[in-house]
Amino acid sequence: MTFTAPLAISQYLNSISHQGSNLAFLKLDANSHVIECGSNLTYFDVTYFDEDTSIEQQVPALSGLLPVIGAPVIIANTQIDSEHFIDLHIYAYQGNQWVLLLDSTETGTQLQIEQQIRLSKDIVNEKKPD
């Protein structure tokens, strides 16, 4: 599927040196209502937004995060099911709030494996008598 990213997204992706993966975006108005969305939403199991309802009511993960003023808010490695992770990026651009969902399953899975090994060792070490 060909996707031509709006400037707000392509500039942002360049700024974080993002290398291609599945992504979806939401453009929100000042009241956190969706005014545009696109790219690979179905990958993230999102197919429908009610334009009359705040996004925070529809996507619990965004509750309390909006609006973003100043530096972008990044919630890395949000586990959306037993196998998939996403990085959530929220930033302001020209009066709108932009929400990017970037698939991070590959890096997240690897990180989880490494962390599991490291922390399992730490627990064993903590329980060793001095």
Added chain:
Amino acid sequence: MLQKKVCMLGSFAVGKTSLVRRYVDSIFSETYVTTIGVKIDKKIVTLDSTEMSLLLWDVYGEDSHQTVLPAYLRGMAGYLLVIDPTRPGTFKSAISLHELVNKTLGPKPFILVNNKCDLIDDWSTEPPELQEQMKLLRHTAVAEMKTSAKTDTGVEEMFAAIATALLPVTNRK
């Protein structure tokens, strides 16, 4: 409907994920699976005839390699500060996370949770050098509770306690 974000905070492997799984899905597993990032669950509770949607942010635990990033706390209304008293090191993490919240958001209601009470015979008291800080933590907490996700002890009560603390005064009977 009222919607409140509640974070599970604490050192790694204190049982944050197990408490959420017990509360939301009524299940428990002995297998330790580390959390990276965050898992978000939603549960609707009814308090004094007021419905509240609790958004439970099960945030990765602190360890020697990583601290919790302030972004994960954004919009948080309250938190559950979880300790595993069988591991004295988890007291220190609780103190530092409490300080992080105060620094990032200012004071927020929290419950101090002593988890794994099925292992109460193995519990230790806090290290002497942390006693003053733990005393202050206990004084500041909405409540201190004992829980076990394994035996389903105190779990429902713990979430009800934080939800009640977040209920606006006008909604309380």
